[in-house]
Amino acid sequence: MSDSASSLYVPALKVLGLLVGVLLALIVLFLLNQILGAVYRMTFGEWFSPWKHIPKVKSKDPLSLFFGDFRAIKAAQPGEQHVEWMNQLGPVYRYRHMFQVQRVLLSDPKALIHVLSPAKAYQYPKPEYTSAFLTAALGQGLVSIEGDVHRRQRKIIAPAFAPSVTKEFYPVIHRHAKLLTDKLEKIVGDCVARHQGKFPKDTLFTGECEYDRDVKLSNPDNSAVVDTLFWLSRTTLDIIGEIGFSAEFLALENGNDHPLANAMGTLIGAILDLELSTAIFLILSEKPGLKWLRYLPNKRNRLLKESQMVVQNHAAKIIDKMRQDILAESKDGFSSDVMKPKSVISRMVRANMAKDLKPSERMSNEELMGQVTTVIIAGHETTATQNTWALWLLATHQDVQDRLRKELQDQVQKEAADIDSLTEEERAIYDIQPVRDLNALPLLDKVVKESVRMLPSVPSTVRVALKDDVVPLSKSYKRADGKGTYNSIVIPKGHELFIPLNTIQLSKEIWGEDAQEFNPDRWDNLPSSVIDAKMPPGHTFAFLSGPRSCIGKQLAIMETQVLLAHLVLKFKFDVVPGWDLIQRQQVVRRAFVDGQREKGVRMPLILTPLSPKTV
Incomplete structure (x- = not known):
């Protein structure tokens, strides 16, 4: 040198x-x-805490100085640890987050109604690091933004999800549900053919892994292990593509070959695969001077950026075409009484172009594109996940599954007896849907409600107080020291509040001693404590409440009912003997098979097609 x-x-x-x-x-x-x-x-700090009178979790983690009770929560199945603590300490208690930061859990309906109410909802936004994380993946959509921007967006978007609108999508959902059952029948048929030697024994079909293939079935000539999450995810993606913005993903047929579907798959993985290390990074990034942790050039962030570019390019083209189509409907420009649009996003674009909307009230191009991503993810993965948990509950409660199938079969026969009195147009619907009137199926309604109550796809969320507040409670609770009671809680500005959707829906104080058991018949005669709690419509918080509630709730429930009706009529569902599911909350509640973690999230069940005579 x-x-x-x-x-x-x-x-x-x-x-x-x-x-x-x-x-x-x-x-x-x-x-x-x-x-x-x-x-x-x-x-x-414990001496001066405004919450010292609230019962506290006794930590057993030797590293609790750093992680508080966070590791215990993440190690358990979604909501499981919170429910265990609730059974020990009651509906209101406190635990420690990272670095011993206190959190209060409120499994009290009056408290949650207060926090989620129109008067308070925008005073309790999601923590900044959560909003930043969601915005990075979803853009400026309804799920990720807060405050006045959210209020403005929801006002424009809400009409696109009105009950009268969602009913128009019944035929679309039924058609895709029929495509799903046809696909599953073919998959089971291929697996049976492999067992009979018509395919090589080591053949793996799409959506299958070697664990599924190698299960020793009691009826291999008419059954197969199928990952229901794999196929339901593709079906709900196709459904939301069509009703969301008139796009054909063909995910059920082609997997992720469509470029937008492939990009959405990457985004969903990045959003939902939220392991402990990622969660810790997100939490640390809220600390002063550490926001740069969100932008580290790691593989996950790179994939997010690349996928966002693909999604934004497609979203821009979709929205531009919709604008042009709407303007072309009238030579004089936009008119609110022209023919109805065909998709959710087109309705949003139309509403955003209304003449009576002030420029300051309109959504920007970036916001509209954010809705495309949000509609797909919020209306796709959560619905698929909810359906798989409903199927799992039915598979573990064969008596309820048999009763539901009997109800469906009876309705099919009843409607078949009246088919001669129908018009040709009315008869045509039976080409894609087995039952005309799902409202005539009370047990189906109860099964959906009970699955949402017990295993909501999103088990919890977190809010942070922008102002000092006093949260009222529905009853007086005993102090931790046993010296008196309290009926409200002071929430200081800046403190995080855990919203336990799952925990409150499993509360024995509200739902009775069998609260943690699957019992659809409870909906025939709800306990007075449920009625008196005055919870949101449906008597659960699974879709939240108030201005931050799920705007697509009715569509999600309808989709779940339709898919379950088709599936239960066509197949018998059983759990795989000896396979235990491990639940994990990765934004939504997902499952791994114990010992098969390397295969990712799955919901394998044994499917047995029912003969035409049985149906």
Whole structure:
């Protein structure tokens, strides 16, 4: 090395060493600050806590100084640890998040109604790191944004999800449900043919893994293990593509070959695969000076960015075409009384172009494109997941499954007896749907309600207080020290509040001693405690409440009813003997098979097609 090069090399090393030293010093200072804060909260902070009268979880984690009770929560199945603590401490208790930050859990209906009410909902937004995480994946859609922007968007979007509108989508959902059952019949048929030697024994079909193929079935000539989540996810993606913005993904037929469907699959994976390490990074990124953690050039962030570009390009084309079609409907420009649009997004675009809407009230192109992503993910994966849990509950409760099938079969026979009195147009619907009137099936309605109550696809959410507030409770609770009671809770500005959707729906105080058991018949005679709780319509918080409630609730329920009706009429569902499901909350409640984690999230069940005579 020359003297001149050496003279530059040595100072450069010194500068690099200095930068590394400063970085390490900052990391040490940050950790020291957090540790000292945690120690303070465990000791002196406990004396001055406004929540010291609330029963507290006793941590058993040796690393609780750093993680609080967070690791125990993540290690358990969704809501399981919270329910266990609720059974021990009652509906109102507190636990510790990372670095001993306190959180209060409120399984009290009056408290949740207060927090989610129109008067308070925007004072309790999602934490900033959660909104940033969702915006990075979804764009500026209804799920990710907060405050006045959310209020403005929801006002424009709400008419697209009105009950009268969602009913128009019945034929679309029935058609895709029939395509699903046809596909599943073919899959089972191929598996049976493989067993009979018509395919090589080591053949793997789409959506199948070797564990499914190698199960020793009691009836291999008429049954197969099928990953219901794999095929329901593709079906609901096709449904939301068509009713959302008139797109044909053909995911049931072609998997992820469609470029937009492939990009959406990547986005869904990035959003839902929220493991402990990722969650810790997100939580740390809210700390002062650590927001840069969100933008590390890792594989996950790179895939998010690339997929977002694909989605945005497609969304821009979709929205531009819809605008042109709407303007072309009238030579004089837009008119609110022209023919009805065909999709949810087209309705949004039409509403956004209304003449009586002020420029300041309109959604921008970026916001409209954000709705495309949001509609797909919020209306696709959650519905598919909810359906698989409903099938699992029916598979583990064969008596209820048999009763539901009998109800469906009776309705099919009843309508068949009246078919001669129908018009040709009315008869035509039976080409795609087995039952004309799902409202005539009370047990189907109860099964859907009970599956949503017990295993909601989104088990919980978190809110942060923008202002000091006093949250009322539905009753007086005993103080932790046993000296009196309390009937309200002070929530200081900046504190996070855990919204336990699953926990409150499994509360024995509200639902009775069998609250944690699957019992659809409870909906025939709900306990007075449920009625008195004055919960949202449907008597659950699964879809939240108030202005931040799920705008597509009616569509999701209708889709679940239709898919279950088709599936239960066509197949008998059983669990795979010896296979235990491990639930994990990755934004939505998903499942892994114990010992098969490397195969990812799945819901394998044994499907046995029913003979035409039985149906």
